[in-house]
Amino acid sequence: MCYCNCTKGIEMSSFKAFKFLKSILLAIYTITFISFPHISTANELQTTNISHILFGMAGSLKTWSNRSHYSELWWKPNVTRGFVWMDDTPLGMWPETFPPYKVSADTSRFKYTSWYGSRSAVRITRIVKESFELGLENVRWFVMGDDDTVFFTDNLVTVLAKYDHNQMYYIGGNSESVEQDVIYSYSTAFGGGGFAISYPLAAELVRILDGCIDRYAILYGGDQKIQACISEIGVPITREFGFHQVDIRGNIYGFLAAHPVAPLVSLHHVDYLKSIFPNLTRIDSFRKLFMAYEMDPSRILQQSFCYDFQRKWSVSVSWGYTVQLYPSLLTVKQLETAFLTFQTWGSLSNGPFTFNTRPMSSDSDMSPVVYFLDRVERLGEGNTTTTYRRYTPSLAVQFVNVSAFNFSPDLWRKVSKCFTQFLLVSCHS
Ligand SMILES: *[C@@H]1O[C@H](CO)[C@@H](O)[C@H](O)[C@H]1NC(C)=O
Ligand SMILES: *[C@@H]1O[C@H](CO)[C@@H](O)[C@H](O)[C@H]1NC(C)=O
Ligand SMILES: *[C@@H]1O[C@H](CO)[C@@H](O)[C@H](O)[C@H]1NC(C)=O
Ligand SMILES: *[C@@H]1O[C@H](CO)[C@@H](O)[C@H](O)[C@H]1NC(C)=O
Ligand SMILES: *[C@@H]1O[C@H](CO)[C@@H](O)[C@H](O)[C@H]1NC(C)=O
Ligand SMILES: *[C@@H]1O[C@H](CO)[C@@H](O)[C@H](O)[C@H]1NC(C)=O
Numbered sequence: 001m002c003y004c005n006c007t008k009g010i011e012m013s014s015f016k017a018f019k020f021l022k023s024i025l026l027a028i029y030t031i032t033f034i035s036f037p038h039i040s041t042a043n044e045l046q047t048t049n050i051s052h053i054l055f056g057m058a059g060s061l062k063t064w065s066n067r068s069h070y071s072e073l074w075w076k077p078n079v080t081r082g083f084v085w086m087d088d089t090p091l092g093m094w095p096e097t098f099p100p101y102k103v104s105a106d107t108s109r110f111k112y113t114s115w116y117g118s119r120s121a122v123r124i125t126r127i128v129k130e131s132f133e134l135g136l137e138n139v140r141w142f143v144m145g146d147d148d149t150v151f152f153t154d155n156l157v158t159v160l161a162k163y164d165h166n167q168m169y170y171i172g173g174n175s176e177s178v179e180q181d182v183i184y185s186y187s188t189a190f191g192g193g194g195f196a197i198s199y200p201l202a203a204e205l206v207r208i209l210d211g212c213i214d215r216y217a218i219l220y221g222g223d224q225k226i227q228a229c230i231s232e233i234g235v236p237i238t239r240e241f242g243f244h245q246v247d248i249r250g251n252i253y254g255f256l257a258a259h260p261v262a263p264l265v266s267l268h269h270v271d272y273l274k275s276i277f278p279n280l281t282r283i284d285s286f287r288k289l290f291m292a293y294e295m296d297p298s299r300i301l302q303q304s305f306c307y308d309f310q311r312k313w314s315v316s317v318s319w320g321y322t323v324q325l326y327p328s329l330l331t332v333k334q335l336e337t338a339f340l341t342f343q344t345w346g347s348l349s350n351g352p353f354t355f356n357t358r359p360m361s362s363d364s365d366m367s368p369v370v371y372f373l374d375r376v377e378r379l380g381e382g383n384t385t386t387t388y389r390r391y392t393p394s395l396a397v398q399f400v401n402v403s404a405f406n407f408s409p410d411l412w413r414k415v416s417k418c419f420t421q422f423l424l425v426s427c428h429s
Contacts, residue, residue, distance in 0.1 A: 048161040050153055052140035055082025056127040057099060058191070058222070059147040060120065061090060067147040068098055069283050070270055073290055074151045075099050081136070084147060085127045087120065105130060110210070111217035124222030125213055128197060129206045140165035142202045144226075145194035148270055150286060152242075154297035155263035158409040159240050160196055168201035168235045170227075173243035176255070177344040178352040180247045184224055189237050191223030192268035193245035197230075204233050240265065247345035250274060254339030254357065257318045259301040263412060264293075276321075277372055278391055292320025292376045295384050299407035305335050306425050315400070315425055316368070320376070323388040323400045324368035325427070334358070371400050382406040397427040 057071070064086065071084070075098070083102045090101060107122040114121070128142050141160050145151060163169050172189025175181050180190075189195035197205065205226070212229035219225050227237070242265035248255060251274045270282065277285040293300040300320045307314055307329060314326040316335045324335075340350060340357040351357060361367050371388035378384055388400045403424040 048140055048157060048165060050076075050079055050157055051081065052138060052165070053081065053143050053153075053156070053160070053196075054131055054134075054136060054139045054141070055080060055099065055143050055145065055151075056131040057082070057084040057145050057147050057149070058124040058127060059084035059101065060087045063147055064090065066271070070148055070150050070286070071099055072097055073283075073286055074153055076153070080153060081139075082143075083131070085123070085130065087123065102130070111214045113217045114220040117220040121220065121222045121225065122213055124191070125225040126209065127222075128202060128226065129209050132202050132206045140199055142197045142199075143194055144191060144197070144223075145266065146192045146268060149192055149194050149266055149268045150270055151194060151266050152264050152293060152297065152300065154293075154409070155242060155300075156194075156196075156265050158263050158298065158412055159242060159265055162413065163198070163238070165198045166200060167198060168204070168233070169196070169198040169238055170201060170230050170235050171196040171238045171240055171243075173239055173241065173245060174354055175245045175247040175345070176353050176355070177247040177346065178354060179344055179346050180245075181354065183346075184221065185227065187231065187237055188224055188227040189239075189243070190245035190247075190268075191221065191226075193243040194266045194268070195223070195226075195243065201230065201233065201235055205229055208232065242266070244268060246270075246273070248273070248342045249345060249348055250343050251341040252276060253322070254341035254360075255355075256301055257316070257322050257324065258303055258336055258338040259318060260355070261302070263298055263409075264301050288373060289321060292373060292386060295376050295378060296320070296404070296406050298409050298412065299404060302407065303336060305332055317400075317402055317425065319402065319404065320386060321373055323371040323402070323425075325371070325397065325400065326365065326368045328365035330366070369394060369397070374399070379403070399428045401426045401428065 077096055082099060084099045085104045086101050087104060089103055094101065104123045104126065107126060110122045112119045112122050128144060131142055143156065163171065170189060172195030173193045174186055175184065175190050209229055212232065213225060216225045216228040219228060241260040241262035244267050246252065246267055246269040249272065253276070256276060270286065275282045275285045277288055280288060302319050304317045304319065305314065312329050314328065314330045314335060316324045337356050337358045340359050343349060344351065370391045372391050373386060374389040375387040376384060382405055384404055384406065386402045388402070390398045
């Protein structure tokens with residue numbers, strides 16, 4: 001059995017043997033601090049909650065029967081508000097557990113000239129307008145997504161609550177594959193990862209949208225057309241690192257094991273990936289991730305590191321998903337770099353991506369023993385134990401238990417405290 005304290009950052013006491021780490025950690029701290037946007041003062045009285053968001057998902061009769069399972073992971077009837085926008089009226093029953101649907105208006109009068117795209121992009125572009133024109137009350141944010149986007153709504157609320165919804169904001173993320181950003185623009189909040197438009201920006205966008213759609217007839221995707229129209233209004237993208245387009249093929253493991261320090265907001269393209277847990281189907285593997293997410297939404301996939309200096313072990317925890325145990329002392333910088341277990345979206349190559357990667361190594365010091373989430377338990381108020389089971393053979397340690405305080409969403413606003421959260425890790429044969 002072994003114990004060690006885990007920290008992502010400022011908690012220095014256990015790092016005495018690793019003096020040089022300090023500067024790295026402080027650097028991470030500084031960068032993160034600067035990148036946090038100013039916190040709104042206007043809505044302090046009423047913090048943004050889930051009821052202030054109106055979702056608009058791009059659906060179609062052809063894809064829905066397959067993808068409705070994914071919406072059931074995150075859609076909470078009578079809690080989440082919004083619609084899946086269909087290309088035609090669905091036949092048969094529409095279960096209460098599904099997001100309600102609306103049928104999009106006809107768009108045949110609009111121009112669409114992308115030779116490799118599909119006209120449905122025009123319909124999808126107009127979802128924000130059709131959603132706005134429903135005139136629903138108390139909407140602060142319009143959040144767009146695809147029918148294969150999985151949202152982590154608690155974290156979406158945490159992220160949006162940082163911004164003043166009375167100002168014009170366009171919030172989302174880029175593609176992970178640089179080749180995609182080059183084609184579809186770094187200024188675009190990619191639609192599959194989902195993006196949020198504040199009410200005042202939506203009001204302005206809706207005013208110009210129909211004319212704008214014809215001006216940008218050549219653009220392939222709805223998300224690109226939206227970006228082009230928003231750029232005419234003069235509003236830039238605000239990037240948030242928890243929106244994931246997942247323009248990644250193959251095994252997303254390396255990415256999820258080294259998630260950026262940001263609340264996990266969305267995952268897309270869930271049907272294109274290898275199942276994220278071994279031995280489970282795709283949908284069951286997401287259900288498993290949601291089990292942990294629901295116990296401690298802010299902490300899901302947050303990476304922490306710890307060291308056992310006697311045994312010379314390094315441990316990386318991606319909370320609620322995986323643990324990696326290395327029989328050597330690696331730096332935080334090494335551990336926070338994603339293993340390249342996947343390929344780019346279009347050309348299926350090894351990069352480049354918009355984040356750094358490291359190759360899977362055959363050097364045994366550099367290749368970890370991998371554990372996957374087995375169980376999640378709540379130990380009293382605000383404290384969980386997650387148990388991870390060994391996947392790769394070798395090494396006597398078969399289970400790793402991680403004990404953690406619940407990660408309060410407020411910590412995302414108080415960066416200096418954010419990193420002093422510590423976990424207790426124990427390893428068992
Ligand atoms: C969200 O905030 C509104 C105030 O704008 C409040 O009326 C409502 O009860 C809150 N809903 C939830 C789910 O907290
Ligand atoms: C949904 O589509 C994916 C990818 O095309 C396929 O692998 C999967 O089996 C489908 N699921 C169902 C329930 O049809
Ligand atoms: C949602 O609310 C309606 C009206 O209050 C109620 O009839 C319905 O059963 C609720 N649905 C669910 C799934 O809770
Ligand atoms: C996966 O299944 C195999 C064979 O059924 C089993 O030996 C292995 O322990 C399972 N792995 C995990 C991580 O559950
Ligand atoms: C590890 O955690 C599980 C709960 O998930 C618990 O049953 C088990 O006793 C723990 N092991 C140790 C040695 O603490
Ligand atoms: C959580 O509670 C358990 C049992 O009371 C305790 O052993 C553990 O130290 C606590 N974890 C943290 C991170 O405080």
